Amino acid sequence: MKLLVFGRNGQLAQEVRRRATAHELDIRGSSDADFTDPEACAAILAASDADAVIITAAYTAVDKAETEEETARLVNAATPALLAEAARAKGIPLVHVSTDYVFDGSGTTPFAPDHPTAPLGAYGRTKLAGEEAIRAAGGTHAILRTSWVVSAHGNNFVKTMLRLGAERDRLTIVADQIGGPTPAAALADACIAAAEQLALDPSKSGTYHVSGGPDVSWADFAREIFAQAGLSCEVADIPSSDYPTPAKRPLNSRMDNSLTQTVFGLERPDWKAGLRDILADLGAEKS
Numbered sequence: 001m002k003l004l005v006f007g008r009n010g011q012l013a014q015e016v017r018r019r020a021t022a023h024e025l026d027i028r029g030s031s032d033a034d035f036t037d038p039e040a041c042a043a044i045l046a047a048s049d050a051d052a053v054i055i056t057a058a059y060t061a062v063d064k065a066e067t068e069e070e071t072a073r074l075v076n077a078a079t080p081a082l083l084a085e086a087a088r089a090k091g092i093p094l095v096h097v098s099t100d101y102v103f104d105g106s107g108t109t110p111f112a113p114d115h116p117t118a119p120l121g122a123y124g125r126t127k128l129a130g131e132e133a134i135r136a137a138g139g140t141h142a143i144l145r146t147s148w149v150v151s152a153h154g155n156n157f158v159k160t161m162l163r164l165g166a167e168r169d170r171l172t173i174v175a176d177q178i179g180g181p182t183p184a185a186a187l188a189d190a191c192i193a194a195a196e197q198l199a200l201d202p203s204k205s206g207t208y209h210v211s212g213g214p215d216v217s218w219a220d221f222a223r224e225i226f227a228q229a230g231l232s233c234e235v236a237d238i239p240s241s242d243y244p245t246p247a248k249r250p251l252n253s254r255m256d257n258s259l260t261q262t263v264f265g266l267e268r269p270d271w272k273a274g275l276r277d278i279l280a281d282l283g284a285e286k287s
């Protein structure tokens, strides 16, 4: 298959490039497909001979989105909307990635894909608008909602903890937000599998959850990072109220992955194993 992939340097984009070895790839980064220009991006798709499209590009700066919601909306909603229409016009499947931040974080039960959405902030609102536009376009699609993506590339919680854990003896980390850290490598495999399977069976179109397990707090996630990296940084639990940020984060980010397993045959990713691979990639594993 030929895959048209939007996004080049992001966490997911880099893992798709690394793992889609069975396919021909046409990769478009922000320098040649700027998502603040929806028509230009749709024209790239319209002119493509790809068999499927994967959108990895997104505006992911959660706090900055509070003051840049219009830009975030262009990148996370307007361009995915036109790409979905262009994909439908060509009759090719579209795989898109969304977020746990479309939910309000209430309760302690894992959210199923059809649970009502109610984002707490601008990033979640714009990602939800992207989902809704893709569904409305009516083409063959998979929206894969994920959470807490980590990898050896780009900016993410693992790399932040490795940096801070090497500098400090003690960190205070929120312990009342619970979710599933997701290795970008496993998410890339899910995107590729969804593209392959949708091409064969468009009836698999829909919204799915791909989040690593088991669920954990950010504080316990940090402890496991330090344990696997052999860093002796103490982690003190704090409530979210002690870590004020411009955007409110959901307390419950647990997501039910069972539909993904049933329809696509994909197991829930094991984030502790994924973390070992990331630390090995970074040369940061415990010696």
Ligand SMILES: NC(=O)C1=CN([C@@H]2O[C@H](COP(=O)(O)OP(=O)(O)OC[C@H]3O[C@@H](n4cnc5c(N)ncnc54)[C@H](OP(=O)(O)O)[C@@H]3O)[C@@H](O)[C@H]2O)C=CC1
Residues within 6 Å of the ligand: 006, 007, 008, 009, 010, 011, 012, 013, 029, 030, 031, 033, 034, 035, 036, 055, 056, 057, 058, 059, 060, 075, 097, 098, 099, 100, 127, 146, 147, 148, 149, 150, 154, 155
């Ligand atoms: N990171 C996380 O914790 C989570 C991410 N997600 C979702 O997963 C997906 C992948 O995220 P992730 O790989 O972590 O994101 P990153 O922040 O690592 O990378 C962002 C990507 O978006 C591209 N991008 C940003 N702005 C533009 C623009 N104006 N035009 C074109 N491309 C742009 C970047 O382009 P370039 O390649 O040129 O650098 C880069 O490839 C996204 O849909 C995100 O919303 C969901 C839950 C958690």
Ligand SMILES: Cc1cn([C@H]2C[C@H](O)[C@@H](COP(=O)(O)OP(=O)(O)O[C@H]3O[C@@H](C)C(=O)[C@@H](O)[C@H]3O)O2)c(=O)[nH]c1=O
Residues within 6 Å of the ligand: 060, 061, 062, 099, 100, 101, 146, 147, 148, 149, 156, 157, 160, 171, 172, 173, 174, 177, 218, 243, 249
């Ligand atoms: C650095 C640090 C963070 N934290 C907290 C803040 C936050 O609640 C949590 C994680 O911090 P981050 O800045 O990585 O979180 P954040 O940018 O909100 O991560 C989110 O990104 C978007 C794109 C998503 O879609 C989400 O699934 C999620 O991964 O850790 C501490 O409590 N102490 C610290 O020292």
